[in-house]
Amino acid sequence: MKAIQISQFGSNDVLKYTELDKPELNSGEVLVKNKAAGVNPIDWKTCSGGGAAPFIGELPFVPGWEFAGTIEAVADDVTEFSVGDEVFGLIRFPEAAGCFAEYIAAPADQISLRPEGLPVEAAAGLGLAGLTAWQALFDKGHLQASQQVVILAGAGGVGHLAIQLAKWMGARVATTASAKNHEFLKSLGADLVIDYHNDKITDHIDNVDLVIDGMGGEIGIEALNCVKPGGTLVTLPSVTKDEVIAAGKAMKVKVEPIRVEANSEQLDRLAGLYADRKLALQLADTYPIEKVGDAFDASRSGRTQGKLVLTV
Ligand SMILES: NC(=O)c1ccc[n+]([C@@H]2O[C@H](COP(=O)([O-])OP(=O)(O)OC[C@H]3O[C@@H](n4cnc5c(N)ncnc54)[C@H](OP(=O)(O)O)[C@@H]3O)[C@@H](O)[C@H]2O)c1
Structure with a gap:
């Protein structure tokens, strides 16, 4: 699969669009074919060696903590989701989650179904x-x-x-x-x-x-x-x-x-409010995933209106 990966901390030049193995599916997880991933200040802070860097383990590191996509496989012990479900979420924060990638292994208890009224890009930016x-x-x-x-x-x-x-x-x-x-x-x-x-x-x-x-x-x-x-x-x-x-x-x-925590019940509430038109998500901009450096520059500017999202 294609993914963004860093092998050292630094500025945008450390971000490599590269070929990696698909993540393995462990118990309690679903394999998601990713469609979009939200970008947050924590992403570029962490890739620079600050932010959540103390929590991500050894490099290399695939950044990104939030996503929206389609379930392609479920572990044997996962009963609440099925292949083909549209899902989204904030996962594993502040540990490495690998959402700037084509495939993600996501903990089933940290994600939510994406209702029809919630578009993919908005869902990808809603979690964190x-x-x-x-x-x-x-x-x-x-x-x-x-x-x-x-x-x-x-x-x-x-x-x-x-x-x-x-x-x-x-x-x-x-x-x-x-x-x-x-x-x-x-x-x-x-x-x-x-x-x-x-x-x-x-x-x-x-x-x-x-x-x-x-x-x-x-x-x-x-x-x-x-x-x-x-x-x-x-x-x-x-x-x-x-x-x-x-x-x-x-x-x-x-x-x-505060340190934001994954919470699928609260995600359900947010998705429901969005679908009921009580909550809107402003998209500042979307970028193809290989242009992640441009999204980081926009976020670093501190002037974006709403959310930045990568399409995968
Ligand atoms: N602890 C946690 O779990 C957690 C979770 C999420 C975020 N955060 C942190 O919370 C902060 C905000 O996150 P975010 O994602 O909302 O950031 P963001 O989207 O990058 O915020 C950009 C906005 O900041 C505004 N801004 C810049 N300087 C300002 C000032 N002096 N006064 C008022 N507004 C100003 C800009 O508004 P104008 O263009 O109108 O000036 C712009 O719209 C970041 O530091 C982030 O790392 C922490």
Whole structure:
């Protein structure tokens, strides 16, 4: 099969489009003929030696944690899926999952059926960002209807899904974005969009129940000032989580770090919301898998609206 593989950490020049053996099928797994794979900041961070690099084992490494495709074989002990099923998911994170490839061996308990109303590219981009948004808002942030939430980096992969899920829950949503994205984010339901280039969020917002911090570092620390006593800030970038947690402690704001986890029940909920038109996934761009370097460049720019997806 064809796959993207790295044999050393580095920039885009380490990404090789190469011929590999199909993965072997172990118990509890399904073999998927892959159609599309989502690209996330964690992919290029890990290929550079940061991100999830400590968890992926020895090189060589086939990047990619989320996919959408068709089941071609099932292990003897797998009863919930059949050959021909259309499936998608976030798998094995943060260990190596090998989704930038033509074939994937996926744990059956981490994937979901792709409903007809959910297109392949959207499904491929929904797993990691959708589950992060869900787990940050509801598992870590315990968001309730009628609460107020601030979502930093609203136009990104996680942010634009988090805005819609928070509105679906019945919360009031403020978010930050460049001016070019304001109409887009209002169309998703955001009640207030702040242009972070020209405005400080602390001039507009205080006493909120929850912040979803998609930026981390100084930006996440600044946002602690918006949280009401007893409120929570969930910080997404793991590289700055310790400094945000320390600042939260000093300000008596609870800071929750997060590492997204595979969860097929939550994937079912996300797919159902999509099929019911309560959740939309914005595709920033799609690239053929051999152009993964271009997708990494787009992600590194930090300016994409929604999700990047590779077609396989
Ligand atoms: N811990 C975990 O499990 C986990 C899971 C998922 C993601 N993450 C991390 O969470 C972060 C966000 O992920 P993502 O996939 O949503 O990223 P992304 O899609 O690459 O985010 C791009 C967006 O960031 C926005 N942005 C850039 N600078 C900004 C600023 N100063 N203020 C507000 N928005 C800004 C841009 O908006 P404009 O163009 O409008 O400026 C752009 O739309 C990344 O660091 C990622 O690694 C962590």
